[in-house]
Amino acid sequence: MDLLVQRAEAVQEQLARPLDVVLSYCNMTLQNTTLKSALPRFHSAGVNRVLTASPLSMGLLRSAGPQPWHPASQAQKAACIRVRDYIEGKGDNLADTCMRFLFAKWNEGIIGGWSSIKELEDAVRMWHCVQSGVDREKDEILWKGAREVIGDQVDTMWASPGTGWVYKDGTKVE
DSSP: OHHHHHHHHHHHHHHSSOOSEEEEESSSSSSOOHHHHHHHHHHHTTOSEEEEEOTTTTTTTSTTOOOTTOOOOHHHHHHHHHHHHHHHHTTOOHHHHHHHHHHHHOOSEEEOOOSSHHHHHHHHHHHHHHHHTTTHHHHHHHHHHHHHHHGGGTTOOOOSSOTTOBOTTSOBOO
């Protein structure tokens, strides 16, 4: 996140005008809220709009777990399995819980990708729940407990690009 903020600050300084938009993936979720904490720095750099994408962290925060290609570390994947079990043990759905968390905690733009009309309808239903205040106190307790279950993997991110990536100029990520 620091690198992204530094780039926004550099644009403001070097071009004497801010970025219009910053888009960040997987950094405003139940597991990782680093985008929210960076928001004041983006606004100080003059960024007009900060968007978050992938509210389920590219599938890391879905009940079925992530796809095999997901770049998260084993520790991050294990933490998300633990949080799924915790949330489902409380009688809730992981994706719905994550969407309510995002809608309650993020006031900027959100970009999501849903694989079915039902998933989109569920997300809209979660937005309405948050807007109406339904079960907000219960959710706050659930979210706090979930982040405690995630433990030392709260606000962590996987390397991007990952180790072994080779750029066009031949530079390799170690």
